[in-house]
Amino acid sequence: MESAIPSHLETTRSRHKRVPDDYAPPYPSFVARHKPAVTRVIMAYFGVQYRGEPTAAVTAALAQIAARFASENGPSHWDRAQYVDQAGFTNVVSVAYWDDAGRFDAWFAGAREAWTGGAAADGIGRLVEVLRPHVARYETLFSSTDRAEGVAVLADGMSGEIQEHAYWGGMRDRIPLSQTDAMSPGGEPRVIRDGARIRVVAHDNLCLIRSGQDWSDTEASERKMYLDDVEPVLREGMDFLRDDGVRVGCYANRYMQVVDAEGRPTEKSYGQSWWKSLAALERWSESHPTHVKIFGAAMKYLMTLGPSAKLRLYHEVTVAAADEQFFEYLGCHERTGMLNAVPVAS
Structure with a gap:
């Protein structure tokens, strides 16, 4: 049994784990392992927002960012997903990952200007949401080791079975910084206007x-069983966070279906949310x-199927310092992403 923390x-801990040293989890789970030389990862979300059918501008924007990803210093991995938000707009989000901050910095300035600069005012909404956490500020969890997703695609490999899971508090215990830091939030989100662009400056220890x-x-x-008994309950919880999450500390939530290179829906989905x-x-x-309903449905599913279950589950959780965040929006409605955390009326 390994520790989730490499x-x-x-x-030396000044804050203790939620479980004793001899805790044995009831089923196996695994985490991504980066090479020790990797000190920082970057998660960059580039979104387009539109109502109705996709226009030529939408198609061009999606092709543009894909070409940027393929250019020099582009990400080591990216994927794309879509959803319809609480205002009825379709959002197509391409999320890209780096494990080299120098490469990302060399790439980002030009990509950002092309994405949300004045020349991009083509009648569709655009967003850029970036975290660049130190590796001590994030964790992953996987139900199996043979198919990495998200930032874990960049990892050197997967761990063996880890101890810190299957209990409330395991998520925190897997984050290396939790050994010494409560990771409490500090400050309130605010807006900076840059022409038509709106930038949100969040606060210390924002969570993704x-x-x-x-x-x-x-x-x-x-x-x-998954589509009839689990997914509807999951969707209900995701819709609650999308529509009413602010009152429980969730600034924004997207429940998205992953799409392939041609934009066709796959049999993968993920929830992505920003938390205070x-x-x-x-x-x-x-x-x-x-979430109690989601947890109950998932446990019933897994207990019924046991080791034969072929559903794959994963997550990545980041608690980012204030200087590790960037949020910018152009032409998006006021409840988009981190705009939902601040008053943005002109």
Whole structure:
């Protein structure tokens, strides 16, 4: 049994784990392992927003950012997903990952200007949301080791079975910084206007979660059980966070379906949400009725199927310092992403 925290990031604890040293989890889970030389990862979300059918401008924008990703110093991995938000707009979000801050910095300035600069005012909304956390500020969790997703695609590999999971508080215990820091939020979000662009300056210890499901390997009865018994409950919880999440500390939530290179829906989805703090995310996870239902449905599913379950689950959670964040919006409605955390009326 391994610790989720890699040995080179272990330190003398001033804050203790939620479980004793001899805790044995009831089922296996795994985390991504980066090479020790990797000190920072970058997660960059580039979105387009439109109502109705996609226009030529939407198609051009999606091709533009894909070409940027393929250019010099582009990301090591990216994927694309879409959803319809609470205002009825379709959002197509391409999320890209780097594990070299120098490469990202060399790439980002030009990409940002092309994406949200004045020349991009083509009648569609555009967003850029970037976190660049130190590796001590984020964690991953996977139900299996043979298919990495998200930032884990950049990792050197997967761990063996880890101890810090299957209990409330495991998410925090997997973040190396939690050994010594409560990671409490500091400050309030504010807006900076740059012409038509709106930039949101959030606050210290903002939290991001991307939590995904892959049912592409499931077969008849398991697929039916997931789509009939689990997914509707998951969607109900995701819709609550999308529509009413601010009152529980969730600034914004997107429940998205991953699409392929041609824009066709796949059998993968993920929720992606911005939270005021890790503590707010923990409170919702542990006690809110919507997540209690999600947890109950998932446990019934997994207990019924046991080791034969072919549903794959994963997440990545980041608690970012104030100087590790960038949020910018052009032509988006006022409840888009981190705009939902601030008053943006002109």
